[in-house]
Amino acid sequence: MKNSTGGGAGTLYVVATPIGNLGDISERAIDVLNSVDVIAAEDTRHSARLCQHFSIDTPLKAYHDYSDQAHSEAMIGQLQNGKNIALISDAGTPLISDPGYRLVKLARDADINVVPIPGACAMAAALSVAGLPSDRFCFEGFLPAKSGQRLNYLQALLEEERTMIFYEAPHRIEDSLAAMVDVFGAERDLVLAREITKTYETVLAGSAQQVLSRVQEDPNQRKGEMVVLVKGFEAKDKQIDAKVEHMMRCLLAQLPVKQAAQIGAEISGLRKKELYQWALDNKPD
DSSP states (O other), rough: OOOOOOSOEEEEEEOOSSOGGGGGGGGHHHHHHHHEEEEEEEEEEHHHHHHHHHOOOOEEEEEOOOOOOHHHHHHHHHEEEEEEEOEOSSSSSTSEEEEEOHHHHHHHHHHHHHEEEEEOOHHHHHHHHSSSOOOOEEEEEOOOSSSSHHHHHHHHTTTOSEEEEEEEEEEHHHHHHHHHHHHHHSSSEEEEESSSTTTTTTEEEHHHHHHHHHEEEEEGGSSSSEEEEOOOOOOOSSSOOOOHHHHHHHHHHTTHHHHHHHHHHHOOOOOOOHHHHHHHHHHHO
């Protein structure tokens, strides 16, 4: 495969690498990385250590989402000239919140063969041990860094019924969990999977408030690579009966409509939107 010439276009391999434990790399991935002409890596210094560990001497070339169009097109030119390229990220499966979309899209547009080499993925690994419904889920990547944008993003997911999966950075994990408590409610089931496959792997499961409290109390839970999984919204078969109306009237006597609806939803299990509309129609003059 290496140093191919003529005879048509080469192949772009999208290769998963370990997310922590080097033993998780596949034999097929090692064979491909050894046999291609070039390895396109997110960070060549980081990937050089991986290649050194497995005695892979294939040349490394930097490729990330900030690479300009000319850089991407040059790689497509190499593929069209019969070279084989392996695309890897710093860890895990490329394109899962990692670089590669632009290059894969250009390759497909140029009718170049793109082959996946499956392997480790933090999202899938976390979901497999979370104990949350896995028949339907959605991957939301990283939340916005700014608090207002983060709250708006989560608010749009308030009634998402699938299990939601997020990646988060250590310096933002506490703020993001607090935002989830605010939007989804303190009792929503939540799992924080940290440092998956690494020495200090930890999986915290419980209510959103319980997980947030544990992170606040233990600085070690604010370190490393993190995946947050949130159970999807469950619409309860409840109606706004006399008891709920009484509760809402008590809340409205002391709180603004939005806050009363939020607290009422957490207590009753009814939709916040439904209680918000009831509160607008019934708020005291």
